[in-house]
Amino acid sequence: MSGATLLKETGPKEVFCGLTSIVWLHRRMPDAFFLVVGSRTCAHLIQSAAGVMIFAEPRFGTAILEERDLAGLADAHEELDRVVKNLLTRRPEIRTLFLVGSCPSEVIKIDLARAAERLNSQFNGKVTILNYSGSGIETTFTQGEDGALKALVPLMPESQHKQLLLVGTLANAVEDRLITIFKRLGINKIDSFPPRQSTQLPSVGPGTKILLTQPYLTDTARVLKDRGAEILEAPFPLGVEGSRLWIEAAAKSFGVNQSLVDETLEPLIIRARKALKPYIEKLNGKKLFLLPESQLEIPLARFLQMECGMELLEIGTPYLNREMMKPEIDLLPENVRIVEGQHVEKQLDRVREKKADLVVCGMGLANPLEAEGFSTKWSIEMVFSPIHGIDQAADLAELFARPLIRHDLLNPTSH
Amino acid sequence: MELTLWTYEGPPHIGAMRIASSMKGVHYVLHAPQGDTYADLLFTMIERRGKRPPVTYTTFQARDLGGDTAELVKGHIREAVERFQPDALLVGESCTAELIQDQPGSLAKGMGYEIPIVNLELPAYSKKENWGGAETFYQLVRGLLKNHSQNQPDHKPTAWKSEGRRPRVNLLGPSLLGFRCRDDILEIQKILSQHGIDINVIAPLEASPADLIRLTKADANVCLYPEIAESTCIWLERTFGHPYTKTIPIGVGATQDFIEEVHKILELDFPTAKEEIDQSRLTWYSNSVDSNYLTGKRVFIFGDGTHAISAARIADKELGFKVVGIGTYSREMARQVRSVAKELELEALITNDYLEVEEAIKECAPELVLGTQMERHSAKRLGIPCAVISTPMHVQDVPARYSPQMGWEGANVIFDDWVHPLMMGLEEHLIGMFRHDFEFTDGHQSHLGHVGGSTKETEAAQSQTIQDSIDSNRADHLPCWTSEGEIELSKIPFFVRGKVRKNTEKYARQIGCQEIDGEILLDAKAHFKA
Ligand code: SF4
Ligand code: SF4
Numbered sequence: 001m002s003g004a005t006l007l008k009e010t011g012p013k014e015v016f017c018g019l020t021s022i023v024w025l026h027r028r029m030p031d032a033f034f035l036v037v038g039s040r041t042c043a044h045l046i047q048s049a050a051g052v053m054i055f056a057e058p059r060f061g062t063a064i065l066e067e068r069d070l071a072g073l074a075d076a077h078e079e080l081d082r083v084v085k086n087l088l089t090r091r092p093e094i095r096t097l098f099l100v101g102s103c104p105s106e107v108i109k110i111d112l113a114r115a116a117e118r119l120n121s122q123f124n125g126k127v128t129i130l131n132y133s134g135s136g137i138e139t140t141f142t143q144g145e146d147g148a149l150k151a152l153v154p155l156m157p158e159s160q161h162k163q164l165l166l167v168g169t170l171a172n173a174v175e176d177r178l179i180t181i182f183k184r185l186g187i188n189k190i191d192s193f194p195p196r197q198s199t200q201l202p203s204v205g206p207g208t209k210i211l212l213t214q215p216y217l218t219d220t221a222r223v224l225k226d227r228g229a230e231i232l233e234a235p236f237p238l239g240v241e242g243s244r245l246w247i248e249a250a251a252k253s254f255g256v257n258q259s260l261v262d263e264t265l266e267p268l269i270i271r272a273r274k275a276l277k278p279y280i281e282k283l284n285g286k287k288l289f290l291l292p293e294s295q296l297e298i299p300l301a302r303f304l305q306m307e308c309g310m311e312l313l314e315i316g317t318p319y320l321n322r323e324m325m326k327p328e329i330d331l332l333p334e335n336v337r338i339v340e341g342q343h344v345e346k347q348l349d350r351v352r353e354k355k356a357d358l359v360v361c362g363m364g365l366a367n368p369l370e371a372e373g374f375s376t377k378w379s380i381e382m383v384f385s386p387i388h389g390i391d392q393a394a395d396l397a398e399l400f401a402r403p404l405i406r407h408d409l410l411n412p413t414s415h
Numbered sequence: 416m417e418l419t420l421w422t423y424e425g426p427p428h429i430g431a432m433r434i435a436s437s438m439k440g441v442h443y444v445l446h447a448p449q450g451d452t453y454a455d456l457l458f459t460m461i462e463r464r465g466k467r468p469p470v471t472y473t474t475f476q477a478r479d480l481g482g483d484t485a486e487l488v489k490g491h492i493r494e495a496v497e498r499f500q501p502d503a504l505l506v507g508e509s510c511t512a513e514l515i516q517d518q519p520g521s522l523a524k525g526m527g528y529e530i531p532i533v534n535l536e537l538p539a540y541s542k543k544e545n546w547g548g549a550e551t552f553y554q555l556v557r558g559l560l561k562n563h564s565q566n567q568p569d570h571k572p573t574a575w576k577s578e579g580r581r582p583r584v585n586l587l588g589p590s591l592l593g594f595r596c597r598d599d600i601l602e603i604q605k606i607l608s609q610h611g612i613d614i615n616v617i618a619p620l621e622a623s624p625a626d627l628i629r630l631t632k633a634d635a636n637v638c639l640y641p642e643i644a645e646s647t648c649i650w651l652e653r654t655f656g657h658p659y660t661k662t663i664p665i666g667v668g669a670t671q672d673f674i675e676e677v678h679k680i681l682e683l684d685f686p687t688a689k690e691e692i693d694q695s696r697l698t699w700y701s702n703s704v705d706s707n708y709l710t711g712k713r714v715f716i717f718g719d720g721t722h723a724i725s726a727a728r729i730a731d732k733e734l735g736f737k738v739v740g741i742g743t744y745s746r747e748m749a750r751q752v753r754s755v756a757k758e759l760e761l762e763a764l765i766t767n768d769y770l771e772v773e774e775a776i777k778e779c780a781p782e783l784v785l786g787t788q789m790e791r792h793s794a795k796r797l798g799i800p801c802a803v804i805s806t807p808m809h810v811q812d813v814p815a816r817y818s819p820q821m822g823w824e825g826a827n828v829i830f831d832d833w834v835h836p837l838m839m840g841l842e843e844h845l846i847g848m849f850r851h852d853f854e855f856t857d858g859h860q861s862h863l864g865h866v867g868g869s870t871k872e873t874e875a876a877q878s879q880t881i882q883d884s885i886d887s888n889r890a891d892h893l894p895c896w897t898s899e900g901e902i903e904l905s906k907i908p909f910f911v912r913g914k915v916r917k918n919t920e921k922y923a924r925q926i927g928c929q930e931i932d933g934e935i936l937l938d939a940k941a942h943f944k945a
Contacts, residue, residue, distance in 0.1 A: 011494075012471055012472055012473070012474050012491060012494075013449040013452065013472075013474040014449075014452045014455065014472075015449050015450075015452065016449075016450055016452075016453055017448065017449060017450020017451075017453075018450075019450060020450075020453075039426065039510035039511070039539060039540070040422065040424075040425065040426040040510065040539065040543065041425070041426045041428075041451055041509055041510050041511075041539070042450075043419050043421075043422050044422060044425040044426060044429065044453075044454075045450060045451070045453045047421055047422060048453055048454075048456060048457060049453060049456075058420050058421070060420075061418055061419060061420045062418070062419050063416045063417070063418055064416065064417045064418075064419055065416060065540060066416060066417060066540050066541065067538070067540045067541045069416055069540075070514070070540060076416070079416035080416060082416070083416050083418045086418060087418060103448045103450070103510075103511035104510055104511050104514060106477070107480075107511055107514045107515060108514060135448070135450075135477075136448035136449045136450030136451065136474075136511075137448045137475065137476050137477040137480070137511070138476070138477050140449065140450075172906075173906040176906075271937065271938060271941045272941070274941050274942075275940070275941035275944040278944065345494075345498060362452075362456075363453075363455075363456040363459070363460055364452060364453065364454075364455025364456040364459050364460075364467065365455070365459070365467070366459065366460075367459040367460060367463060367464060367465055368459055368464075368465055368466055368467045370465070371465025371466065372465075391937055394941065394944055398944075
């Protein structure tokens with residue numbers, strides 16, 4: 001591992017829990033439903049994190065525990081069965097139902113794995129019922145996706161074929177684009193996980209080579225490895241360089257001729273660099289502070305430093321998987337501070353002391369920082385926006401340049 | 416177990432946060448897991464506030480549960496007191512902490528601090544947000560007034576006369592995340608001062624613990640939002656003999672009644688003439704010929720108790736609408752809402768299930784819905800205009816301009832807010848009729864886009880039809896799109912698609928290219944960015 005300084009911090013945190021992942025997972029798999037078994041707080045959290053964007057009929061809900069459920073556990077299981085039955089009668093189009101564990105359901109030890117098993121036999125193949133934990137005592141923010149995908153892995157059919165599998169939720173347009181590029185390289189057997197329909201699971205097996213598209217899929221990667229798949233080692237496909245190295249990792253593993261790779265990628269790279277230029281002018285030399293939230297912090301920092309010339313004050317991450325992050329950390333400059341965990345007050349003190357030009361943070365912190373004169377970017381935007389791949393590099397940079405541009409427009413004398 | 420897709424109220428500790436965040440000098444230590452910190456965004460994003468709520472979360476994790484969570488709690492209390500130096504400390508727990516029974520409130524009290532500490536016990540599995548807010552306010556007031564000379568049984572709301580000063584009252588109940596509270600209190604303050612009545616304390620919004628200790632210096636209390644302040648008002652009456660007002664001054668009639676009630680309590684000389692004629696435009700506007708089309712409009716009302724009840728009176732008595740449905744999610748105010756419904760010969764809908772509300776709307780097919788943000792969405796699906804009158808709210812319910820609901824100006828605001836969606840509905844209808852006139856085909860749309868009726872989908876469809884008609888008239892010299900290019904283009908969000916199409920064609924012409932595929936589109940995108 002290179003010369004990054006890896007630190008740990010404990011204290012009060014300001015990070016969403018894993019339930020939040022539902023907000024994008026339910027859009028990815030429209031035939032799935034996410035039922036949180038939790039409290040009014042859990043229901044309120046997803047509602048608030050979804051930005052009060054009320055969908056026609058949301059594909060998520062909460063079975064809110066009430067006083068009488070806490071009295072006896074047998075009761076809670078019966079109640080859950082009743083709620084699930086009601087839900088599935090109301091919504092016959094649901095094909096996969098995720099029972100999502102929360103802090104309260106874990107503390108009072110409602111066994112959702114058992115509940116899923118029981119319900120599966122009751123619904124007898126019409127609906128698949130799975131479970132995972134999105135609780136805030138076990139998971140942060142994006143780890144919810146890891147849990148959901150991990151729960152799907154046992155259902156993936158077996159395959160011995162040599163194939164490429166992209167793992168992690170992407171915007172559909174971005175995913176199509178990446179697949180087109182791989183096809184140009186002659187990699188034709190290619191699939192993605194999670195699929196766009198929960199029932200159309202891709203296959204996996206010893207011939208499967210996996211490219212992770214998101215950095216927070218630690219557990220999913222592990223169980224896929226257990227199915228015989230190989231996780232290709234690469235940085236994540238953010239920015240021109242990250243995406244190039246990521247694509248090349250697959251090309252190498254599929255024995256694609258390097259000249260074909262160069263021929264295919266070179267025009268894209270030239271075009272992307274050209275599009276990046278105006279943003280680099282804005283970002284170059286600016287001081288960036290990333291507060292821990294989405295686990296995308298390290299790849300983002302790498303792109304913004306390496307390709308956009310930003311100065312990294314600190315990279316916060318809720319959790320650091322050193323093995324998975326190695327290719328990323330190797331690309332970071334010497335002595336970069338990576339802080340795992342959080343003491344939100346002390347981190348904010350450092351943001352002020354080091355006079356960050358741009359702070360990447362959670363939604364609760366952004367406006368207070370803006371009020372102190374800092375430009376900010378919401379972490380959650382990165383998990384919703386199409387930012388992956390060479391073609392998206394300029395769009396990604398723009399997301400960070402925009403707050404700075406706005407700041408300058410509104411405060412023309414301050415620089 | 417209760418199945419919910421969306422909820423009107425958060426858990427009770429959110430109510431407590433509303434009180435803590437509304438006040439100055441109060442800090443709240445909340446024993447809660449990390450995910451519960453989402454609550455900050457309610458204040459910093461929905462209210463668009465530049466300050467974090469004064470809350471320290473203990474953010475305990477599963478691995479802490481085996482160990483000493485009590486020590487963890489104490490550590491956070493210590494740090495919070497040192498860092499924020501509050502004048503009063505609230506200590507409580509969220510739903511998960513309630514289950515592990517650390518009793519953070521008692522722990523805090525045992526730590527030997529001088530400042531007042533209020534131990535909040537808010538049962539998370541049976542109560543909700545408004546109840547939590549009311550209970551927190553009440554506990555805080557009671558805690559701070561504990562050592563205050565207990566009985567003033569001889570308290571007279573007319574003391575101001577013998578003391579030779581102006582009468583003064585407290586305004587109780589406004590809080591953050593309450594509907595338009597910020598502006599309501601300005602309006603009420605203005606009205607009272609016009610009648611020679613001073614304000615002693617406004618709380619909880621902007622009040623400090625020291626202000627709460629001064630509450631007893633008022634002659635009477637004005638209960639503006641019973642959801643938050645009624646329990647406190649009742650206690651102040653019982654303990655100190657302070658009477659409080661029951662009328663909520665929303666609408667012209669209610670404002671008039673409110674003024675009369677305050678005068679009666681304070682034994683002030685009754686205002687002789689009704690003020691409304693000079694003060695509010697609602698009365699004249701709804702009498703004017705332009706309002707004829709409002710006659711008998713069928714409205715459905717749903718919201719918190721206070722706003723739903725007020726809305727019914729305005730709709731029925733001041734605008735000449737016909738109320739065809741009314742309900743609330745505030746179980747605490749179910750009785751009052753039921754009796755209003757009865758007067759209107761309706762049955763009140765008391766529910767926390769927005770789907771049930773949507774069903775009820777469908778059932779009575781109103782022409783206007785007055786509801787919360789959720790009814791706004793339901794109404795949009797049903798194609799009915801809607802105005803938002805109550806929490807839970809959205810960033811758009813926190814307008815930059817002055818827009819109270821209470822008092823004379825509040826009545827004006829309400830007239831505009833309710834009547835505009837109806838007019839827009841009319842306009843929308845006309846646009847539908849004239850859709851094929853060329854003037855309307857350049858993407859013109861009514862303001863209803865955000866309020867009801869037309870949805871993004873129809874807008875997209877509309878711009879698609881426009882595009883199609885352009886396509887059929889396409890001049891020969893323009894480069895043409897391959898089907899792959901069209902597919903790429905269709906992936907671009909509809910609201911910028913037109914611009915991208917134009918730019919791409921311009922670019923294609925510049926480079927002398929006749930056929931636009933996906934690559935050209937991306938080239939063009941990059942070209943115009945650079
Ligand atoms: S982005 Fe904001 S305004 Fe738009 S729907 Fe979401 S919450 Fe509402
Ligand atoms: S942190 Fe726990 S209790 Fe809070 S919303 Fe998340 S899962 Fe629910």
